[in-house]
Amino acid sequence: MATLSLTIFKAKALKDGRHKIRIALRHKHETTYIVTRFIISENQFKNGQVVKHPEASAINRKLRNILDDLQEKLDSIKHLELYSCRQIKEIISTDNLSDEQTFSSACSNFVDYLKSEGRDSYALSIERVGRYFRDFARGDILLSDLTPSLVQNFAAFIRKRKVTETTVNTMLAQMKSVVNRAIREWNISYDIHPFVTTRISAAPIRKLDLTVQNFNKIRESSPEKRKLIMARDLFCLSFYLGGMNLIDIMQTDFRKDVLEYSAYSGGYPFSISGDIRSVPS
Incomplete structure (x- = not known):
C-alpha cells in the first residue's frame, strides 16, 4: 500500500539553514519525495504541520489541498503492485496524466488508424492483443512501464491459454507493432526496448495450393x-x-x-x- 505524508529532509537543508517541505511517498519499503514550494525553518514544522509561522494556517491549507490532489491520483491507480515507488511518483506528480500514454490508449490509437485505412481485420487483432494484455496485467499500465521481463511474462500468460505457438508469436508481433508505433510517434522512448530479449519466430511456410x-x-x-x-x-x-x-x-x-x-x-x-x-x- 502506498502512503503520502508531509515531512522535511534534514540532510537537504538550504544554504540559509531552512528547509523545503516535501511530500514523502512510501511504497514497497521504499521512500521517494515530491518537493513543494514552501520553505520553513526546522522549528516551524511539527507532526506534519507548519507551526510558529505567520502564515501557518494558509500554508497548511494549501498543503492539504496538494495532498488531497495527489491522494486522488494515487487512488486512481488500479494496480499499485505493478509499479515501483519512483514510478508512482512520476505518475502522480505529473500535472496532466493524459500526457502519459498507457498501453491500452496506444492500442486504441492504432486501431483507429487501421480502421481509417480500411484495415478492419488487423484492427480487430490489435484490439484482441489489448484485451489479453489487460487480463494479464489486471488492468492498464503505462507504456513507460513495459520491460523485457514483463513482455516475457505476457508471453507465458498467452501460452497458458493453450494456444498454438504460431498464435503466441503473432500476438507478440502485434504487441511489438503497437510499441514501435508509439516510439515512432515520439509518445514514448526506451533506454532498453521491451522486446530486446523476446524472440518472435516467423510462421512456418506451409503449402497452401489447393488442387x-x-x-x-x-x-x-x-x-x-x-x-x-x-x-x-x-x-x-x-x-x-x-x-x-x-x-x-x-x-x-x-x-x-x-x-x-x-x-x-x-x-x-x-x-x-x-x-x-x-x-x-
Missing part, C-alpha cells in the same frame, strides 16, 4: 451437420470472393449487386471489386 480436384470435393460435398454445411459454404464464398476472410464476410452487405473492398498482401494494399450476381449459388 482443382480437392476444391471440387469440398464444393460438391454434402455434409449432414449444420456447422459443416456452414463451413463449406463460407469456404466457397471466401474462394469466390478472392480470398476474403471471415470477419470481412460477416460485415459485408450482400444485398448490394457489386462488392468492392480493399485488402493487404505483403504490406501493400490492393482493391477487389466484382459483381456479386456472378458468384455461384
Whole structure:
C-alpha cells in the first residue's frame, strides 16, 4: 500500500539553514519525495504541520489541498503492485496524466488508424492483443512501464491459454507493432526496448495450393451437420470472393449487386471489386 505524508529532509537543508517541505511517498519499503514550494525553518514544522509561522494556517491549507490532489491520483491507480515507488511518483506528480500514454490508449490509437485505412481485420487483432494484455496485467499500465521481463511474462500468460505457438508469436508481433508505433510517434522512448530479449519466430511456410480436384470435393460435398454445411459454404464464398476472410464476410452487405473492398498482401494494399450476381449459388 502506498502512503503520502508531509515531512522535511534534514540532510537537504538550504544554504540559509531552512528547509523545503516535501511530500514523502512510501511504497514497497521504499521512500521517494515530491518537493513543494514552501520553505520553513526546522522549528516551524511539527507532526506534519507548519507551526510558529505567520502564515501557518494558509500554508497548511494549501498543503492539504496538494495532498488531497495527489491522494486522488494515487487512488486512481488500479494496480499499485505493478509499479515501483519512483514510478508512482512520476505518475502522480505529473500535472496532466493524459500526457502519459498507457498501453491500452496506444492500442486504441492504432486501431483507429487501421480502421481509417480500411484495415478492419488487423484492427480487430490489435484490439484482441489489448484485451489479453489487460487480463494479464489486471488492468492498464503505462507504456513507460513495459520491460523485457514483463513482455516475457505476457508471453507465458498467452501460452497458458493453450494456444498454438504460431498464435503466441503473432500476438507478440502485434504487441511489438503497437510499441514501435508509439516510439515512432515520439509518445514514448526506451533506454532498453521491451522486446530486446523476446524472440518472435516467423510462421512456418506451409503449402497452401489447393488442387482443382480437392476444391471440387469440398464444393460438391454434402455434409449432414449444420456447422459443416456452414463451413463449406463460407469456404466457397471466401474462394469466390478472392480470398476474403471471415470477419470481412460477416460485415459485408450482400444485398448490394457489386462488392468492392480493399485488402493487404505483403504490406501493400490492393482493391477487389466484382459483381456479386456472378458468384455461384
